[in-house]
Amino acid sequence: MLHKKNNLFNICFISGKLGDVDGVSRETEKWISVLAGMGHGLYTVSGFYASEFTEVPYKQQLTIKDLSFSSPRQEYYENLVFPYLGENSTHLSEENLQLLQDELLEEGRKIAGVLYQFIQKNSIDMIIAENTNALPMTLLGAVAVNELVQTYKVAALFHHHDFWWERSRFCESHIEQLLNRIMPPRNISVEHVVTSSYAEHVLSSVKRVKPHIVPNCADFDHPPIKDNYNRQFREDFGFAEDDLLFVQPTRIVPRKRIEDSIRLMAQFSRKYSFLAHKIHFIITLHHSNEPDSPYLQNLISLAGSLDVHFHIITDRVYSCRTEKNGQRCYTNADVLINADLVTYLPAWEGFGNALLETIAARVPLVTTTYLIYKTDIRGSGIQPVEIRDRYDGQGNLIIDPSVLEEIYEVLTEEKIRNLRVGLSFKRAADEFGIHILKTRLASILDNYSDEIRASRRRLQISRQSYYV
Known part of the structure; x- marks a missing residue:
């Protein structure tokens, strides 16, 4: 050829x-x-x-x-x-x-x-x-x-x-x-x-x-949508239609700072305790080749200590739709289209695939202002909830109370949510x-x-x- x-x-x-x-x-x-x-x-x-x-x-x-x-x-x-x-x-x-x-x-x-x-x-x-x-x-x-x-x-x-x-x-x-x-x-x-x-x-x-x-x-010309396959996601995993699914659509590696996402969920649940029973934190992707086995166990322990409903569904998320052991398996896009909020709080990223995929799925996003975000992405005009990349003496991300209020707003005010995700979609489609x-x-x-x-x-x- x-x-x-x-x-x-x-x-x-x-x-x-x-x-x-x-x-x-x-x-x-x-x-x-x-x-x-x-x-x-x-x-x-x-x-x-x-x-x-x-x-x-x-x-x-x-x-x-x-x-x-x-x-x-x-x-x-x-x-x-x-x-x-x-x-x-x-x-x-x-x-x-x-x-x-x-x-x-x-x-x-x-x-x-x-x-x-x-x-x-x-x-x-x-x-x-x-x-x-x-x-x-x-x-x-x-x-x-x-x-x-x-x-x-x-x-x-x-x-x-x-x-x-x-x-x-x-x-x-x-x-x-x-x-x-x-x-x-x-x-x-x-x-x-x-x-x-x-x-x-x-x-x-x-x-x-x-x-x-x-x-x-990302392919903003053909973004993910709800269809007869991914509509079954919540039922397959036992989530109710009014549950709030907070998704971490990344691999389980330390530089993704998943512990900060767990702490964010815990703080949000404490502030808005009437929603706490509905909130579920979901990690979609598997371990990487990085030496992170103790990291996963630390995340499980942290979630338990903070009463965060923690779900690891990595054995049901693949690069394409398939069936394993008689169960439907989903793509990351399928999970995102069912999410109410995405957390993406890395300390470092080469760029940010999960960020673009979230925007393409028109899902509200919370992200840190990591270096590449500040230099190459933020200027596009997207509208996520931002958390400044500042850390305390113990290395934990500093989460301002206003961030929790902003998250609550995008979850409960449909007009504001649609405005933000719509604008983010348009700006990202133009730039990426x-x-x-x-x-x-x-x-x-x-x-x-x-x-x-x-x-x-x-x-x-x-x-x-x-x-x-």
Whole structure:
């Protein structure tokens, strides 16, 4: 499926996982949908497909298990090179660390060879690397992608969602020189995309890489609506029609600051005690690959101590509607369309997928003024309930009493609620709609097209030489 006219290309996405409910997976699917709509040929390589991946034909998918975030090789290297993750990393001698790094590089190069064969077999013109060279969740993937660029001269677009220096567990390592070299690589023949002006500033000033900015986007042209399927959500989970469902539509990870959402619910229930019996706090998405098992138990204990009705429905929320064990399973959008309020109080986010999805579902939103919200989202004119990102001496979010009053207003005053969610929908649709993604991707590929075609010619010559 080799495109030869105009600026149409065969493009391969490479990621540690696809088909999941996390932000990177969902944004990747949006990119695939947009690029397919433009006429490009799409392929995927992933360490793991969390669900049936229908965005590209099955024959155009490849699984390389060693790229997975939870593969034995990934866990082996993580535990040895990141002191905060492994008990044995601090006991390695300098000589053994060098041997370990050499081993990592050699394994990554072997995977690069497998990727290169897939590229040649399918006449792929360029790759899009999804966070592989930004966050070391797939170390072998990072080495392999870098090898494709440096040695095989494959045209590449790096899509960075967040970076290793933003995560405390990765900020200290025994391979910092390697991370600085390949995460991300500085190569004049590749292009980089980030999701925010902050990330653009960091890469430009610190890494001397000039990236494009493509914000997270949502499909406001086809927003979620109530239908015969998701109308059954409340009944399936035993909620009454007049219950107040406060939803946390995120994964269970510490940086989401779910404990602050629980405390917010507790304070609201105390102030408006006549509503307390109706309020249910729901978390929709599963644990991540972050070391957060104690975190969930702490959340359960905190909710119990504060009398918050706490529901974890992660085993019934998937990237697509399905049925498990005779029970209906829902998407995050299905849950949101049934929510009365969404809490989204992160200390840090690469952008804010859950925020946009909430606005698209026309649900009242409570959010902190986290950094990217202040720099790239707030100026759009959306109207959530805001909580300033200020914390007390114990690290708890400071919640002003006026916030509780504002929440009560949007829950009880239909006219005010409709005005706020309607305005937020309009403003977000203008700034973060799929049309923005289409326009920016078209521009990036157009500007990069000469290098992509040069890569195509190099690959063709190599392929001809190989088969002679």
